[in-house]
Amino acid sequence: MTGGRVEKIDRKDEIFLPIGHYAIFNCKNNPNKIQPKISIYGLGSCIALILFDYKNNVSGMSHILLPKSRQNKTINFPHKYANLSVKLLIQELINHGAMRKNIKAIIVGGSKIFDLDENFMGIDNTKAIKQELEKLEIKIIGENTGGSEGRVVIFDTNDFSVYVKSTREKDFKKLHG
Amino acid sequence: MNNSVNIKLTQDQLDMLKELGNIGSGHAITALSKLVSNKIEVSLTSADIIPFWKVPELFDDPSIDMVGIYSNIPFNSDLAIIQIFTKESIISLINILADDDRIAVEDLKNIDDLDDFSCSIINEIGNILSGHYANAIADLLSIKLIPNVPKIAIDTINAILDGIIAKYAQISDYMILINTKLKVSDINIEGTICLIPSISILKSIFKILNLKYDLNL
Numbered sequence: 001m002t003g004g005r006v007e008k009i010d011r012k013d014e015i016f017l018p019i020g021h022y023a024i025f026n027c028k029n030n031p032n033k034i035q036p037k038i039s040i041y042g043l044g045s046c047i048a049l050i051l052f053d054y055k056n057n058v059s060g061m062s063h064i065l066l067p068k069s070r071q072n073k074t075i076n077f078p079h080k081y082a083n084l085s086v087k088l089l090i091q092e093l094i095n096h097g098a099m100r101k102n103i104k105a106i107i108v109g110g111s112k113i114f115d116l117d118e119n120f121m122g123i124d125n126t127k128a129i130k131q132e133l134e135k136l137e138i139k140i141i142g143e144n145t146g147g148s149e150g151r152v153v154i155f156d157t158n159d160f161s162v163y164v165k166s167t168r169e170k171d172f173k174k175l176h177g
Numbered sequence: 178m179n180n181s182v183n184i185k186l187t188q189d190q191l192d193m194l195k196e197l198g199n200i201g202s203g204h205a206i207t208a209l210s211k212l213v214s215n216k217i218e219v220s221l222t223s224a225d226i227i228p229f230w231k232v233p234e235l236f237d238d239p240s241i242d243m244v245g246i247y248s249n250i251p252f253n254s255d256l257a258i259i260q261i262f263t264k265e266s267i268i269s270l271i272n273i274l275a276d277d278d279r280i281a282v283e284d285l286k287n288i289d290d291l292d293d294f295s296c297s298i299i300n301e302i303g304n305i306l307s308g309h310y311a312n313a314i315a316d317l318l319s320i321k322l323i324p325n326v327p328k329i330a331i332d333t334i335n336a337i338l339d340g341i342i343a344k345y346a347q348i349s350d351y352m353i354l355i356n357t358k359l360k361v362s363d364i365n366i367e368g369t370i371c372l373i374p375s376i377s378i379l380k381s382i383f384k385i386l387n388l389k390y391d392l393n394l
Contacts (some may be wrong), residue, residue: 018230019342020350041239042335045343065229065343076350080229113336114247114328121343150336167242167332168286 003076009036019046020080022062022089025157026096035158043109043151045122047082047129050106050155050162051089051138053098059157060089066121067128082128090136105133106142106162106176108153115148122146142176184226184351184376191224193386194355197314198222202357202370204313205306212305213273213361220358227354229346235356236261236334236369242286245337246303248324250311255344255375258307258324261334262368269364270302271295288329296329303327306370314372318385345373353379
């Protein structure tokens, strides 16, 4: 269950994270000394889950599509689902040298783009992630969720700063860092 | 990458879906061309089975805001038609049908920026296109398909598609998209009409058409 890791860094030291994928960095152990930015352009009902341990300089982000995985199916992209992604991303961080008690979370996304009665995916996603984080006792220190606009999120693994811009805003807001 | 949740379609089945898309979009585009009294250039319809995270790549530049018109079609399972237009197209259409300059492209950021009349024009265009599309394939399959009133959103393509991907990629890592691109050069209209069948719809369609299906799920 480790499908969907993105390691490719483009020329501008940026990693684009597609839906259902994740990226993880330990900047101390990084031989190339590259500290990339991880970004998602156009978050709708999806959620960007950002976890980091700044003391040990480990950070990760996942792009979550759905609140819950279905049982008894082979799952190739666990980070598609909130319940699995939260657990796995924490585990990955620890595997890369993070201390569990230092891990902090930031969540971005979960908006409702089409005005449909049935369209609660964004809200459900946000709820599911918060529940899971609470269960695992990870503190959320930054949040930008809900609303009816898409978002761009950029996470700088260099200084753990998070920048968010909604579709109709001109400039990025600093959410953390 | 290991992908065990897979959809396997034969070339025949894919061709059949393409033909379905051709017939549907053909009717929809004929209706649109009457509306704008202009010739519309149409690309060949493509039927793709693609991983859910690559769906936005089928459309244009992800950084530009587009107008998405989403019509759900009630049937025994999920089926939808989504139309994606550039903002310029929507404004051209409004100008053609309302006969004056109601709004400039740079002022159109949100669906609320449009007055009621312009909104109902877009709604009506969405209705006409999805209605004709659905009607044509319903005739072919001898079933009843009546799309719901369309919903409109202006946002980046990724954000528009997120909720739709969430709905259709719940049981599989793959989605089926039947895409037709259209263009009217003279009046700057450019867009895509896309039919998205769920996997169980696909099964019913193949059953009706008496094709063997092998959907490995």
